[in-house]
Amino acid sequence: MKYLFYYKRTGLLRYLSNHETMRMIERILRRTGGEFKMTEGFHQRMKLSFGQALPTGVIDRSGLFLLSTDEILDEEFLKVANSISPLGFEISKTEIVNDKFELGKSIDGYIFKLIFLRTPEVHDGWEIEEKGKIWVAGFFNVFNSHSPKPDEFGQYLTIRDSVIFKKS
Amino acid sequence: MNNKKHSSVLNKLVGILDKVEKPSRYMGNEYNSIKKDAELSMCLIFPDLYDVGMSHFGVKILYDIVNKSDFAKCERSYLPWLDMQKAMMENNVPLYSYETYTPIKEFDVIGFTLQYEMSYPNVLRSLKLGDVPIKNSQRSDTDPLVIAGGPCAFNPAPMEEFIDAFLIGDGEEATIEMLMAIKKGRSRSEKLELLSTVEGVYVPGYNYKVRKRVISEMKNDWAPTDQIIPYTEIIHDRGVVEIMRGCANGCRFCQAGMVYRPVRERSANDIFEISKETIKKTGYEELSLLSLSSADHSQIEDAISLLKNIKDTSLSIPSTRANAFTVEIAKAIGTIRKSGITIAPEAGTQRLRDVINKGITEENIFSAAKMARDNGWNKIKLYFMIGLPTETDEDVKAIGVMLDKIKRMGFHEVSATIGVFVPKAHTPFQFDAQMMPDEAFRRFKLLNWTRRFAKLSFTDPYKAIIEGVLSRGDKTVGEVVEEAEKRDVIFADWDEMFDPDKWMKIFEDKKIALQKIMEAKSFKDPFPWDFVDSGISKGFLWSEHLKSLKAELTPDCRNGCTGCGVCQKFNVDNVIQEGIVR
Known part of the structure; x- marks a missing residue:
C-alpha cells in the first residue's frame, strides 16, 4: 500500500537541509520497527519520495512524503512514530493513496506565509494582513518554482504553510 | 542545575544560525540527547568540530554512564567552526551545551577528551569562547573544574597548566568517582585534594605519581545503546558497538596498543544483544x-554471523590486520561492492616489519591481496609509514616494489597513504629519534616512480614534527599551545587550516629545543611522563626497543605472557571469549 504522510518541521529543525530532513525521517521510520520497502544495493535505503525541497531555515507546516509498505499504518503507528521523533518534528496525518499517485504530478503548489516585523513592500500576488505588531504576507507558489529564502524580502520568519493539490 | 533551556543563548542562536554554514552542527536538540535535573553538572567537550566530535565513541560511553547516575548529569559541546565562532563573539553568545544551551562556565565540571595532540590549541579556544580562564592557576571557586582524559593524557605535561585534573586510562568507573569527589569537596582546593585520591587521576600540584585506571571487563551496562543521532552528516555516521578494548599484538609504534592493555573482549552474544538494542x-x-584490531577478536566470525540477522543493517569493521582472515571477514560482512579493501603493511620490507613487531609476513600481505582480488575487489588501499627506526632507503623503495606487485594482480586502483612516523610516549619507540621534514621529503621522492600505477598520498612531514613536539614535549610546550591559540592556529589537524610556518615561528619564539625533542634518548634519560604508570615498565619498553634494533619479534601475549607487567600490576588478565557461541 502507498501512504501519503503529512508532516511539520518547526522550531530549530527549520535549520535542517533537505537531505538532513530526509535522513531524519528515514531513521524515525526505522525506529518504529516497521517493514518498509527498501532500495537494492549494499547501502539499503528506504524508498521514500518527497515533495518540493525547501531552503534551509524555512518552517515547514506542509511537508509531504510517500512510503510503500504492506503494514497497516494506523493512529497507533503515528503515536509511536511521533514519540520517537526529535522535538520540532511531527507527522500530522497519513492517508492511503493510489499506487500510481506521484507527488510531482499531484501538487499544484504551496501557500507560503512570510512574517514581517515592519510594513513589508508588496509584491505581485501577495496578500498582506496586519496582526497587531506583525504583518503576514501570504502567496501561492507554483510547484517546483523558486521557494522564498529566509530573509529574501527582509522577513522575520518564512513558513511553508499549506499544500494545494491539483484538482483531478 | 536544572534542565531548563537557557533562553538567553537560545534566542540569540536563532538569529545566528541563518548566517552560518551547516547550522545543524550547532543546533543541539538531537534525538536521544538527555535533559535531566541533577545536583552536579558536567559538560563534556570534544575540542574539534561537531562532525568529528560526534563521531567519537568515548564521549558516548561517558555521557551514558554519567546520565544514568542518580546525582550527576552530562551535557555536550564542541568547538564551532570559525564562521560560527565569529558570529558567537559578535552576538555575545558564549560556548554553550547542546542539551540546555547553558553557557559552559555555569557547569560544575568541564571535561575534555584529548584524542590527538593537534587539538590542544582547540581546548584553549573552547575555554576562551566559554569565558573560562584558560590556566588552572587563574580559576577560582566560582569557575568550573576542568578535567581531561583520553590517550594524550598519558603525557599530561604539555597541558598541565590548563587542566585541573587528568584521568589516565579507562573512564567507566573513574569518571563517576571523580564526580563524587567533586560533589563532596566544599572548595576548589578541597575538590582537587579529593580528586587526587581517586585512582588514575593526576592533579597537578597535588599528587606526583599516578597509575592508570583499568576496568577488568567490559560490562554490558557500560555499552551506550541510546546513541545520539546527529542531523548533519558526520564523519562516522553509524551505530557503534565496542567489541574489544586493548590489543595484544604488541606493535612497537602503537601507543593505544601499549597503554590500553590488557585485551578485554565482549562475547559474541553480548555484542549481538548490544547491537540489536543500538x-x-x-x-x-x-x-x-x-x-583496535577487530579481526583478532576470538569470536569475530560468530559475532558476524549473529549480526547478519539484524535486518536492513550493514556492518563495518575498522582496524583489521593485513592477512587473509581480514579478507574472509570483509567477505562475510559483504563489503565487496563497497569502495575497496584496506590493509596496513606499515613497512615495505620484512626486516622493518619485524623491527616494528607488526607480526605479519610478506606472504600474509600478498595472499590477502590475492584473495581480495579473487573475490571481486577492484580497489585496494594500503597504509605505510616512513621514518620508522632503522629505516634505510631500501626499506622505502620496497614499498614501491610491493605496490607494483599488488597492481600486477589486476586491481583497477591501488592507492597508498604514506605517513611520517611520530614516536609516542609509553611505547618502545619513545627512545627513538623522529625524522625531520627535509629527510622525509627526500625519502618520499624514492617512491615517486610508483605514481605511474598507484595513487600516492603523503602526510605533511611538518604536521608530524608538530605532533612529535606536542606528544613528547614537556611543560614548556604548554607555552606553544597557548601561543598557537592566541595566533589563531586552531583546527590544526584540518588541512585547509594547517600552516607549518606559523608553528615553526612559534617554536622559534618560544625557544623550543626541537632537535632535543626529536633526537634519540637512552634508558637513563628522564621523560616528562615518567611519573605516569601505564602498567608497562620502562624496563620492558627499553628491552622492546633493544629487540627492535635486532629485528627480533615479541609474540602476541595471548599466546603466553611476554612480561610487560600490566596484568600483574593491576591484577587483571586478558579477557578472551573463545569457544563457539551459536
Missing part, C-alpha cells in the same frame, strides 16, 4: 564493530 534505539542503517 539499532532499535537509533534507527541507524549501519553498525560499526569497534576495537
